[in-house]
Amino acid sequence: MKRREFLSMAAATGAALSMPRAFSAPVPTSGVVPQPHACATAAGRRGKLLILIELKGGNDGLNTVVPFADSAYYTLRRHIAIPRDRVIALDERMALHPSLRSLLPLWRSGQLAVVQGVGCAQASPSHFRSTEIWDTGSRADVYRREGWLTRAFAQWRVPQVRASVATFGSVEAGPFAGLSFAHASRGAWTHVLDPDDAPCANRSKVNQAEDDRVTGGAFYAPIAQLSRPTTFLDSIDAALRTLRTALVSTKPGSYGAIRVTLDGFDTHANQPERHAALLEQLAQGCAMLHAELARRGDWNDTLIITYSEFGRSARENMVRGTEHGGAAAHFVMGGRVRGGLYGQPPDLARLDTTGQLPVEIDFRRLYATVLGPFWALDAREVLQDDVKQLPLLRA
Template structure:
């Protein structure tokens, strides 16, 4: 089966990128952002890789990271709550969904951080607008067109650094929006059906076909997405092998199907099992390659779900939710405040306790040693998630 994926590689500030077989070499134009704190500090972070896992559709944080000691959780979810004796307890009041058992070795090794209450300052119930906010790292009242990782590519150019970008599982450039424009090459973001069969990516004539689709009558939509996500993880690992070790890089993979308005229990469990299994695979393979300590894996989703279940045994669009950060340099633990189910808004949404941009600031400042304020265009503090 062919995959409808997009891949881009950008070499910032005119630096040459020479990875054989797969990636082209677009050149950046101007647009130098403010100077970094120190060029040497930035160079020390060369070779570090960020892997973003998009949980598309709005993941239900309450059934992912479960407040199993809160009776209100069970009162609000009489049909879809995860029973107390089935959750995977990680502390005295918090448990992971039972389908996420493959994350437990990461937790035990102190390489998994759970950040609770993450969201936008003013949540929007629209998939499109909320996703746009997360992809551009903008405030809720601000409208930008360039993705936040596009601004990272430009900032890398300020220190003659190299930046590699790849995305699998989604037709949308997302956090890499405007990358082609900012790099001065309209073909640096091109459609790819199967990256293994192409000599280069980034050429004008590369694979403009739609690729094979999974027939709707053959597979349930959620299971089709799971199969494609497994392919995306495999493609992401092949991309890591082709990246030069001194380059900063970012890979985004998308797992679709989290808009669980109906019959959530079975669908959500299947998605979370695939997420956990893929994260375990990433760690195993990156450890084997000697890249795990230099990799940061982070989940994101446009919003959480409503605290109260609906009549279809699903959930509606919600507010804040828990997210995961993992890697060899991560200081594991539970961060942020537990969900306060007494403070729901009129639509049953949880309030935001942690600005989502603090996750990005952690990747930018603590991991990549870049100027987070220059990328985010705001004073945003990183979270204390990194050991070094």
């Protein structure tokens, strides 16, 4: 499917994004010792693709998945609440923001899960620290340098298994921080500088140093002068074209993880219009991913998860915005997803001492669900904690 065909499905709007980056690499040779069952079965199975969508800035969960039946919601948000007659009802209590209408086909087909009350207990109000917590898959009192996906890739040490990673819309390594490409042979991995060049990715100019690590610094490589996607939908399109060309994608014996960042969710003022435009881009981007991956026959082997460093305050501020908050709802999509609402609806009569929604579901349970049921890896080893998975996936 051509780029113009994708963009005819969904008009691109707003939200300037950063430089796209894409990598395909052999499995790292250092890190967590893999579990035997993961290595024994991985090579013979069809590959699995994870797509993370980062809602950068702290997404307002209450206006994304709306508790429209709760009068307290309208009391706390007199100027920014979504009117009852505009929401897209999911059940008698909860609804989607009207800008998320493009997600309805996935909801109706049972392939969209809405996980409520997700967050990190005792989280920091700092964007930097909260993002670090989510990227490393750690508790609030634990500091790590490696991203959680970096630790996951360390478990794949079977020669027949290949892992591919890519990030679009952000120059930060995020969950790929510290990913090692040590001992990569010439031509074994691809560095795509410009997604428009993905069909003819240059394998001859990558750094073949013996300890080539993808770190935050490496993500600022000398490519600032190259063209870049200007909208979230451009980034989605670039990711799809990279999947078709430069990355291993979901071929048998291969595994992939892509992060696409949509920036602009730090809505301290004039939130309604800004948030609506961002959510529309999110929904259209997910619809694009679904359409192309279903066409390719890869939808059943793909898992899409949204994440954000924190939610927003339950009460609006004086300038039609919200402050940094606590728990929020997140989306999980894919052909194997058991659709529906998970977790408890937000209880606005039971805010914590800072006036925020308390965390009901540890965000790492989303990661444990990817690592265990989806990728057949040892989630305890990767997360270095006993984190229970969520019942989101069909066998």
